[in-house]
Amino acid sequence: MSDEAHSKDDLRAVEAVLFAADTPLSVKEITGYVGDQADIKALLEELAEHYADRGIRLVNNGGLWHFQTAPDLAHLLRQERESVRKLSRAATETLAIIAYHEPVSRAEIESIRGVQTSKGTLDVLMELEWIRPAGRRETPGRPLIYATTSEFLVHFGLGSRRDLPGIADLRAAGLLDPVDVAMEQAMGEGQSDDDRDDQKAAASDAYEDSVAEMPDNP
Amino acid sequence: MSDEAHSKDDLRAVEAVLFAADTPLSVKEITGYVGDQADIKALLEELAEHYADRGIRLVNNGGLWHFQTAPDLAHLLRQERESVRKLSRAATETLAIIAYHEPVSRAEIESIRGVQTSKGTLDVLMELEWIRPAGRRETPGRPLIYATTSEFLVHFGLGSRRDLPGIADLRAAGLLDPVDVAMEQAMGEGQSDDDRDDQKAAASDAYEDSVAEMPDNP
Amino acid sequence: MSESETDTPDIDDAAWEAEAPPRRLAENEPEQLQIDVEGWEGPLDVLLSLARNQKVDLMEISILELVRQYLDFINNAEALKLELAADYLVMAAWLTYLKSALLLPKDPEVDPSPEELALQLQLRLQRLQAMRESGARLMARDRLGRDVFARGAPEGLKQLTETRWTASLYDLMQGYADVKMRTAPAVHIVQTRPVMALEEALQRVSNLVGAALDWTELSTFLPPEFHGQLRRSAMASSFAAVLELARNGRVDLRQEETFGPLQLRARSEAVT
8 A cells, every 4th residue: 555544544444344344354344344445465464474473463364354362362261151052073074074075965974974864963964054055066965065154264363275285295195085096096007908997987877886895885 | 660560561551451351440550550669650750741742542441541543534444434325216206306396395296296205205305406496386385385495406507497308308308208119210111919918017117007007908 | 773773853852962971981990881772872882992991093893803793782781761762773784694604604795795895884884973072172172152151241333224315306206196186076088989779780680681692690780891899899790790690580690610600691581
């Protein structure tokens, strides 16, 4: 901003709007309150820097900005607060699978977990607004597919899905690939051409069907 | 405080506690969170000073401390949206009658319109400052009479009431053409009866059944 | 697999951590298995726990050892409820097959090979393990409302919508004209419409039908110079006229199909 005084007022305005808001706000929403004369993004960066070492932080998760207390002060604030209810292992795993693989169908979740997913598990995650139905997969049966939400990113303090813990390593190790794709890669060398073709055909089958040799598939 | 580093952490703690609190807090309550090693009062003063010229203020009301947005920015926190809507048919007609016949009483408006006029219609027009009460008619009951305002002239781009298009202008614009004639013109030769029926339906919709007797009707 | 096997449909049971954590395999004492199917997330979960007890990379585990431990688990599972056990037993059967296939001399005809099946099992365990660890890491993050907190008492942002009414001069003119039109005494001038009267049609058809020798379509009797409305009127009148003539026994009528053209001819006895 060229006009220093102007910028200062806009900075205060952005600060006040974020402070008063009861939900995280997008740049567009902030612009709606502050006006489009201001370079909101630049002001947000400036504010975030100002608050970087204070008791309050300005964070951006999935494009939504909000103030929150600094994580290192958690021990002071937690005492009288109702702690967040602990999710069951089934729900935690289901959430992780959706977050790391999204969008995924229920069958794909079940293929990884090896058990059926109760409706209740997905319901709870949807009620928490951490996951949402994200259309249908254009495969036979057109199964519903799920993805995470911006509320998910906000709750877990993730700037984007790229910030999911260890996602780059998992991807590099092929651990986010379906088993049959991994099989194909593992068996790639030393196979006859015929085998390779079979393998490919298997891999191109639907995720859940291609590992039919093993029990426990839903 | 002698220990600068220590004080810095306590300052951050006080800041976070006040931020996360859902009610204003007393010094004693803050001490309960932050610990009694800190000079809470001094920290509160320091914080209040830090925020003095920012978008957020730390205020002390009767010994209870809380953050609030700076008063001079309050107007930003309300986003006023203006939606422009076309005046209703009833209000437009009422306004037109007042403009052409002023001053008129409500009963006179109703008698000209041929339908009852709700109080709300006149209220809307008065709120718009397009009409005003212009005294009472010296007839039995002394009804209130209405006239247009200078704001009315400004809005409709009229220099004076004399610039209001006259009956001749309305006729020239085709607005006073009898529907029968307009119908005959609209219907060319060789049209099927079905077409005529459609015309009729359209015409009677547009004129709200006011021209119920059509030449085609028995 | 039955729905009740792992996640029961009851939300509280399924999605939230139970009060008492389910019994797990003690890390170092796989021999002291306390079998409680309710605490497990299915056979794959059991296999993963057993595999992790081998304390090696999942891709290095001994499949034979894993199979042995799993079958032990099943054999010791006296409390195993039968309806819950089906999938565990299917897995046991499959693992028994895998074990024998791995131990027997290689049969090149078998596809997929036991090694491939073993690899597939390892890959699945690896993937489940990866998601389990990721879920734990996710839950351990600084979470809003648990570790970090939003503002406790936000003032809130308000959106006020103000409606501004508007109208143009044309709207005003139109409005006034509408009132005028509606309330002005309506003068209706009924225009004379060109029609062919029934008498006229009767006359014309009676004259012409004598001249026609054979079946003739009704439309040919209409005055050829009539068009549009007038022609339709003529058709209607002529139709009525023909019905009248038929009733008097002067013409015969026929129609070859429904809605087909109406044909007529003079009745012969009337002619003779």
